[in-house]
Amino acid sequence: MKKSHGTLNGFLDQGCSIKGEVVFSDLLRVHGHLAGTVSSEHELLVGEGGVVEGEIAVGRLVVAGTVRGTVRAKERVVIHGTGQVFAEIFAPTLVVAEGGVVEGPVHMTRPDKAEAAAS
Structure with missing residues (x-):
C-alpha cells in the first residue's frame, strides 16, 4: 500500500472496535472495526x-479494507486492490485499483460541490 500523507493521529488495531462519533486531525488508520460518524479535514486510511x-x-479516504455507508471526500477516494466500498460516494476524484470493489452510487463532484455536500 502506498505511503500516506500526514502525521499519524490515531490508530485502531485489529481486534479493537469503536462505536460512536470520531473526529480527528491529520491521519487515522483503522485496522479494527469503527461504526458511527467519522469526520476530518484530512485522511482516513x-x-x-x-x-x-x-x-x-x-x-x-484510502481503502484497503471495507467501508459501508455514505462517503463524502473533499479531495479523493482511493480504493486499493483489496478494498471494498459498499456506499454512496461523493468525491471529485475516485481511483479504483484492479481488484477493488465499488458498489453503490458515485457522485463525481467538483471540489467546491463536495464541500457543500459535506455540510
Whole structure:
C-alpha cells in the first residue's frame, strides 16, 4: 500500500472496535472495526482487515479494507486492490485499483460541490 500523507493521529488495531462519533486531525488508520460518524479535514486510511461503517466526511479516504455507508471526500477516494466500498460516494476524484470493489452510487463532484455536500 502506498505511503500516506500526514502525521499519524490515531490508530485502531485489529481486534479493537469503536462505536460512536470520531473526529480527528491529520491521519487515522483503522485496522479494527469503527461504526458511527467519522469526520476530518484530512485522511482516513482503512487498512486490510479494517471495517468502517456509517457516515464518513473526510478530506481523503484510502481503502484497503471495507467501508459501508455514505462517503463524502473533499479531495479523493482511493480504493486499493483489496478494498471494498459498499456506499454512496461523493468525491471529485475516485481511483479504483484492479481488484477493488465499488458498489453503490458515485457522485463525481467538483471540489467546491463536495464541500457543500459535506455540510
